[in-house]
Amino acid sequence: MIIEQILKSKGRSVMTARHNDSIHEIASRLSHRKIGAIVIVGDNGKVDGIISERDIIRLVAEHGAQALAMPASEGMTRNVVSCSSASTIDEIMEMMTxxxxxxxxxxxxxxxxxxxxxxxxxxxxxxxxxxxxTAMRGYLATG
Incomplete structure (x- = not known):
């Protein structure tokens, strides 16, 4: 199965944020939407980073409550690994692992x-x- 098939069934909507959005704003969006990551885009609409729940936890652990006032640019992962819609599930699982x-x-x-x-x-x-x-069971049952 390729990623295009997953996107067709789940949709292509992506929550994005800007570099200067605060960690608090991003955490609120994550919580409200019940998602685990937000893509950070630049003025040109290009992907500049991604910030996840783990990134926010790390920031809070390192900086305390002050982390919530920090801009996304200070907590985001800059070297974003991505895929294309032609990527396969096996490729994606390997990349994520x-x-x-x-x-x-x-x-x-x-x-x-x-x-x-x-x-x-x-x-x-x-x-x-x-x-x-299911296909194998059907095959075996019909002999």
Whole structure:
């Protein structure tokens, strides 16, 4: 299965923020939307970073409550790993496992077109496996 299929079923909506948005604003958006990461975009709309719940926890651990007033640019991951809509679930799982992250922006021709979470990957991988098991049972039952 390719990422394009996941985006078709889940949608292409991506929560974004700007460099100068505060960590508090970002934490509020994460909580309100019940999501785990927000992509940071520059004035040109290009992906400049990503900030996750883990990044916010790290900032608070290092700087205390003062971290909430810091801009996103001080807490975001700048070297964003991304994929394309043609990437496969196997490629994505390997990237997420090796990189130890749970969110992956989908970029096409330099533009942000979606985001894939580990939850999306697990859901669709499980559906694939269940479909294969059902097909095998049907095959075995008919002999």
């Amino acid at each position: 090796n990189g130890r992250f749970r969110h992956l922006p989908v970029i096409e021709d330099g533009a942000l077109v979606g985001i894939i979470s580990i939850g999306d990957v697990v859901k669709h991988h499980t559906a694939e496996v269940e479909l294969e098991v």
